[in-house]
Amino acid sequence: MRIGVVCYPTFGGSGVVATELGHAMAKKGVEVHFFAYKQPVRLDTNSKNIFFHEVTVPEYPLFKFQPYELALSSKIVDTVIKHNINLLHVHYAIPHAYAAFMAKKVLSDQGINIPFVTTLHGTDITLVGSHPFYKSAVSFSINNSDLVTAVSDNLKKQTIDLFKVKKEIEVIPNFIDFSIHQSHNENCNRENIAKKNEKIISHVSNFRAVKRVLDVIKVFEKINKKLESKLILVGEGPEKEIAQRYCITVGIENNVSFLGESKQVYEVLCYSDLFLLTSQAESFGLAALEAMMMSVPVISTNIGGLPEINIEGVSGYLFDVGDIKGMAKKSIEILSDQTTLQKLKKSSRENAKRYDIEKVLELYIDVYDRTLK
Numbered sequence: 001m002r003i004g005v006v007c008y009p010t011f012g013g014s015g016v017v018a019t020e021l022g023h024a025m026a027k028k029g030v031e032v033h034f035f036a037y038k039q040p041v042r043l044d045t046n047s048k049n050i051f052f053h054e055v056t057v058p059e060y061p062l063f064k065f066q067p068y069e070l071a072l073s074s075k076i077v078d079t080v081i082k083h084n085i086n087l088l089h090v091h092y093a094i095p096h097a098y099a100a101f102m103a104k105k106v107l108s109d110q111g112i113n114i115p116f117v118t119t120l121h122g123t124d125i126t127l128v129g130s131h132p133f134y135k136s137a138v139s140f141s142i143n144n145s146d147l148v149t150a151v152s153d154n155l156k157k158q159t160i161d162l163f164k165v166k167k168e169i170e171v172i173p174n175f176i177d178f179s180i181h182q183s184h185n186e187n188c189n190r191e192n193i194a195k196k197n198e199k200i201i202s203h204v205s206n207f208r209a210v211k212r213v214l215d216v217i218k219v220f221e222k223i224n225k226k227l228e229s230k231l232i233l234v235g236e237g238p239e240k241e242i243a244q245r246y247c248i249t250v251g252i253e254n255n256v257s258f259l260g261e262s263k264q265v266y267e268v269l270c271y272s273d274l275f276l277l278t279s280q281a282e283s284f285g286l287a288a289l290e291a292m293m294m295s296v297p298v299i300s301t302n303i304g305g306l307p308e309i310n311i312e313g314v315s316g317y318l319f320d321v322g323d324i325k326g327m328a329k330k331s332i333e334i335l336s337d338q339t340t341l342q343k344l345k346k347s348s349r350e351n352a353k354r355y356d357i358e359k360v361l362e363l364y365i366d367v368y369d370r371t372l373k
Contacts, residue, residue, distance in 0.1 A: 001030045001031070001086055001087070001368065001372075002030070002031040002032075002033070002083060002084060002085045002086050002087075003022075003025065003030055003031070003032050003033070003085065003086065003087050003088070003089055003368070004033045004034075004035060004076060004079065004080065004085045004087070004088045004089070005018055005021075005022050005032060005033065005034050005035065005088075005089050005090075005091070006034075006035045006036070006072070006076070006088065006089070006090040006091065006096045006099070006100065007019070007034065007035075007036055007040060007090075007091040007092070007096070008036065008040075008091070008092065009036040009037065009038045009039060009040040009041065009043075010041070010206060014091045014092060014119075014121040014122075015036075015040050015041060015042070015091075016041075016042055016286060017091065017119075017121070017151075017174050017175070017286065018034075018040065018089075018091045019034070019040045019041075019042045019043045020042065020175070020177060020357070021089075021175075021357075021361070021364060022034060022043070022050065023044065023047060023050065024177065024357055024361050025361075025364075025365075026047055026048060026049035026050050027049075029049065030049060031049050031051070031083075032049055032050055032051065033051045033052075033053060033079060033083060033085060034050070034051065034052045034053065035053050035055055035072065035075060035076060035079070036052075036054070036055060037054065037055050037056075037057070037068070038054065039052055039054070041261060041263065042263070051083075053075060053079050055068070055071050055072050055075045056071065057071040058071070068095060069095040069098055069099045069102070070099075070102075072095065072096070072099040073099040073100070073102040073103040073106070074103075076088065076099065076100065076103035077103050077106050077107055080103070080107060080112065080114055081107075081110075081112070085114065086114075086372060087114070087115055087116070087117070087368055087371060087372055088100050088103075088104075088114060088115070088116035088117070089116070089117045089119065089368075090116055090117070090118050090119070090145075091119050091121060092119075092120075092121060093118060093120055093138045093141045093142055094134055094137055094138055094141060096118075097116070097118040097141035097142070097144075097145055098137055098140075098141045100116040100118070100145075101116075101140075101141060101144050101145075104116060115146040115147075115371045115372065116145060116146055116371075117145065117146065117147045117148070117149065117367055117368070117371055118141065118142065118145035118147075118148050118149070119148075119149045119150070119151070119172075120142075120148065120149070120150040120151070120155055120156075120159060120169070120283075121151055121155075121283060121284070122151070122155060122281070122282070122283025122284065122304070135162075135163065138163060139163045139164050139165065142159070142163065142165055142167055142169075143164075143165065143166045143167050145167060146371050147167075147170070147367055147370065147371045148167050148168070148169045148170070149169065149170045149171070149172045149367065150169050150170070150171055150172075150283075151171075151172070151173055151174050151283055151284040151305065152171065152173060152283055152284045152304070152305030152308055153171055153305070153308060154283065154304050154305045154308065155283040155284070155304070155305060156169045156171050158283075170367070172360060172363045172364060172367070173284065173308075173309075173355055173360060174284045174286045174289065174355065174360075175355045175356065175357040175359070175360035175361075176286075176289055176290055176293045176352060176355055176356065176357065177356070177357040178293060178352075178353070178356050178357075179357075190270075190271050193230070193232075193271050194230055194271070195228070197228055198228045198229055198230055199223075199227055199228065199229040199230075199273045199274070199335045200229070200230050200231075200232060200271050200272050200273050200274075201220055201223065201229060201230070201231050201232070201272065201273065201274045201275070201276060201331070202231070202232045202233070202234070202268055202269060202271075202272040202274075202275050202276070202291070202296070203216045203231070203232075203233050203234070203235075203275065203276050203277065203287075204233075204234040204235055204265055204268075204269075204275075204287040204290070204291075205234075205235045205237070205277075205279075205287060206235055206236070206237045207235050207236060207237025207238065207239045207240045207243070208237050208238060208239065209238070209239055210279060210280055210281050211237075211239065211277075211278070211279050212278045212279060212280055212321070212322075213233070213239045213240070213242075213243045213278075214239070214242065214243060214246060215278035215322065215324055215327075216231075216233070216243075216276045216277075216278050217231070217243055217246055217247060217252075217256065218324045218328075219276055219278065219299070219324050219327045219328045219331060220252070220255075220256070220276070221250055221252055222324070222325070222328035222329075222332070223328055223331050223332055223335070224252055224255055226332050226336075227332060227335055227336065229255065229335070230255050230256070230257065231252075231255060231256045231257070232256075232257045232259065232268050232271070232272070233256065233257065233258050233259065234259045234260075234261075234262050234264075234265055234268055235260070235261060236260055236261045240258065243258075244258060265290065266290070266294060269290060269291050269294035269296055270294055272291065272294070272296045273296070273297075273335060273341060274296065274297055274298075274299060274331055274334065274335060275287075275288060275291035275296045275297070275298045275299070275316075276298075276299050276300075276327070276331075277298060277299070277300040277301065277306070278300070278301055278321070278327070279300075279301055279303065279304075279306075279321075280301065280303065280321045280322075281303060281304055282300075282301070282303060282304040282305060282306050283304050283305050284304070284305040284306075284308075284309070285300065285304070285305055285306045285309055285310065288300055288306065288309060288310055288316075289309050289352055289355055291348075292309075292310075292315050292316075292348040292349060292351055292352035293349060293352040294349075295345040295346065295348060295349040296345065296348065297315060297316040297334060297341070297344035297345060297348050298310050298315055298316035298317075298348065299316055299317055299319070299327050299330060299331050299334075300316060300317075300318060300319070301318065301319060301320065301321045302318035302319060302320060303321060306318065309351075309355070311351055314344075314347045314348070314351050315344070315347060315348035315351040315352070316344065316348060317330050
C-alpha cells in the first residue's frame with residue numbers, strides 16, 4: 001500500500017498525529033508520502049518508507065494571496081501519478097480536503113481513481129470552518145470525502161451541529177506511542193534543570209490566543225508564591241511575546257523558560273511534576289495525553305474533548321475556562337503532597353495506555369482497507 005498524507009507542518013496536534021501515524025504505518029511496510037509547505041517538525045525522512053514532497057507556491061504579482069490549494073492539488077496529482085499512490089489521508093478539512101477533492105477530479109479525468117480519508121482535528125471545524133466565508137466549502141469537503149473521521153466524540157457532535165453533514169463521521173482518537181518514548185522515563189536527569197526541592201510545571205502549545213497561555217503563567221505565578229518552582233513552556237506563536245512581557249512585568253522571568261519549537265518535548269515532560277492546559281477550545285488535547293504518558297498529572301479546562309481523556313482525580317483535574325484561582329489552588333495542593341503527586345503520576349500514565357498507538361493503528365488500517373474497497 002502507498003499512502004499520501006497531507007498535513008500542516010506546525011507544532012500543533014494534527015501535524016504530530018499525522019507524522020507519528022505515518023511512521024507507524026511505514027514500520028508495517030506501507031510506503032508513506034507526506035505533503036506540506038515545509039517538513040513537519042517530527043517527520044524523520046531518514047526512516048524507511050517515508051518520503052516528503054514540499055509544496056512550493058510560485059509567486060505571481062497578479063495574486064494578492066498565493067493559491068496554496070492549487071499548488072497542493074497539483075503536487076498531489078503529479079506525485080500520485082509518479083509514485084502510484086493508492087490512497088490519500090488528509091488532516092484538516094480546509095484547505096486539505098478541498099485540495100484532495102480537486103486532485104481526485106483531475107486524476108479521474110486521466111482514468112485514475114484516488115480515494116481520500118479526511119480527519120477532522122478541531123480548529124478546521126470550530127474556528128476556521130464555522131466562519132461564514134468557509135462554511136459551505138467545509139461542508140462540501142466533508143461530504144465529498146470517501147470517509148471522514150474525527151478525533152473525539154465532542155468534535156463529531158460539533159461538526160454535525162455546525163454543518164450540513166451527509167457523510168457518516170467515525171471517531172478515532174488521537175494516540176501516543178509508548179514504545180518510542182519508554183526510555184525517557186528511565187533516563188530523566190531532572191537535576192540538570194531544577195534543584196531537588198523545586199517543582200517543575202510545563203505547558204506545550206502553538207501559543208495561539210485559543211490556548212490562553214497568559215492563564216498558564218498566571219496559574220504558575222500563584223504556585224510560585226507558595227512553592228519553589230519553575231515553568232517550562234514549549235512552542236511558538238503570536239501570544240509568546242505577550243507572555244514574555246507579562247513574566248518580566250510581574251518579576252517571574254527567572255523562573256520561566258521559553259524553549260520555542262523544541263524537539264525535546266518528551267525530555268521536558270520527563271522533568272515535569274505537573275502539566276497545565278488552559279485552552280478555551282480543545283477538540284482532543286494531545287499535549288495533555290502526551291504528558292500523561294510521561295507520568296505527568298494534568299490540570300486542564302473542561303472543554304471540548306479534554307474531559308474524554310483527562311479523568312477527574314485519576315489523571316488530573318478539570319476546571320472552567322479562566323478559573324485561574326481554582327487551578328492554582330489544586331496545583332499547590334497536589335505539589336505540596338508527595339504521596340498524592342506520586343499516586344497521580346502513576347494513574348495518569350495508566351490512563352494514557354487507553355490511547356496507545358497499537359490500539360488506534362488497527363482502527364486506521366481498517367479505515368484504509370474499507371476506503372480502498
